[in-house]
Amino acid sequence: MSRVVVVSAGVSDASSSTLLAQQISAAIRRSDPSVSIETVELRPFAHDVIDASVTGFVSPRLQHVHDLLVHADGVVAVTPIYKASYTGLFKAFFDAIEQDVLVGKTVLLAATGGTARHSLALDYAMRPLFAYLQAVVVPTGVFASPHDWGSEGAGALTSRVERAVRELLSLVQGSGSGRSASDEIDLFSETMLSISDPLRQQD
């Protein structure tokens, strides 16, 4: 059974990011009912996330979200686009989790914005963040503007969601990226080995 964690940074009630996250979750369920889906709305964790950023102190409830990501096979990351990029809450959350949690994991990127002109934020802002985290980002990103929620755009949005979900599940249920974060301490790095063998460091 594959595990997908949906992280959504929508802030208003009846947030369009939450709605988009729900559509993506529904598409995953339609495509494969056996996939387990956990959804994390970041809004209730806002204080924890900011506390972590000012004190480096991860609260037990934020640690729980972190652990969900550790055990996920795939991740859906959804954010509103504010001022040309992901929101501060979205970024602060990924700043607060351990560096290597998403290494090798498949990530579907999705965003919502006030106009379609924000759509490239998926590629110039979100994609580099997840590239840095060494995640495998699926080729199709999903962006929803007000137009997409209307009758004209809805079909196109649905088909983009379905395409992105097919890509996500294909990667999650296939042989994977071959990379994953290891919780083990690497005893065989050059630095580690130089501790018991001083001469090694001089090369």
Add this chain to the structure above:
Amino acid sequence: MSSMQFGIFTVGDVTHNPVDGVTISEHERIKNTVEIAKKAEEVGLDVFATGEHHNPPFVPSSPTTTLAYIGAQTEKIILSTSTTLITTNDPVKLAEDYATLQHLVDGRMDLMLGRGNTAPVYPWFGYDGSKAVELTIEHYQLLRRLWEEDVVTWEGKFRTPLQSFTATPRPLDGVAPFVWHGSIRTPEVAELAAYYGDGYFANNIFWPKEHYIRLINFYRQRYAHYGHGEPQQAVVGLGGQFFMRKNSQDAVKEFRPYFDVAPVYGHGPSLEEFSAQTPLTVGSPQQFIEKTLTFADFFGDYQRQLFLVDHAGLPQKVVLEQLDLLGEVLPTLRAEFDARRPADVPDAPTHAARVAARDAANATEGAEQVSA
């Protein structure tokens, strides 16, 4: 001295007092530190440790100067550091400064090594901050040789080579100062401590305990791997912090205005959240005792417990009162920790015990040679 050492460590920060609005001078802070150390001895503590920093708002840039001055005015307390920067100090000067201190205070000292945490400090001393872990390893390997070998010829990556060099003075009684390695995140430091059979100090005052449990367990396993003893026999030290009043509500009420704006605690989790998730106790002496005793449940029986007392801009008078309160609970802490301690867990290291152990090992070796 009981099997476990209790003491205090200071960062040496000059922090604005948010309650009376006063920021003391560097001169006052340095003199206060001496007074705190003498008070620590007076209330029965075993260890006083000072930090080392080279940037404001911190004053302790010259730990051995301060410790020798304190050593001249005290008789029993072990003088230590929290931490001595192994990265940016020349290991040759460290070997000599700390050996000198060791002679002056008749072995009543040890030191805790750390990396320091800010990149701009490194170039002030001629080093590159991106090489912090490599510097730690190379400098420490050299420091050990300078203490253990009378004549050292050495070549490394980060300092000029040494040709037939003898660090002076030689360690007191031919036994180098005991070394603790402090780290909050780097497995390489735990490995270094394990390889040499040194102590490992986890300054667990900020992060939730799970993080430190993993590092300490790693150190314990590696200590055993290198043949120094069983994992539970590795030498572990822990940090902690408290604010006590007889009545717990008074403690919370008095400490909260300091906590809320303190440089390291403030503007983040509430005092209650922070207390629930870190070693911080703000409450009555009984609450403090109960919380401190849980540390051994999480991390295993250990050798040294240091508390941060002069923090958050607390005025000197209050710091001294806190030390009185710590002194009052000390007999209970010692008795409770000793009661739960298995017989095979070693005592905290002292110079006298290390000299005795060395002599015993030599005698055994001599006897073997005679019988062979």
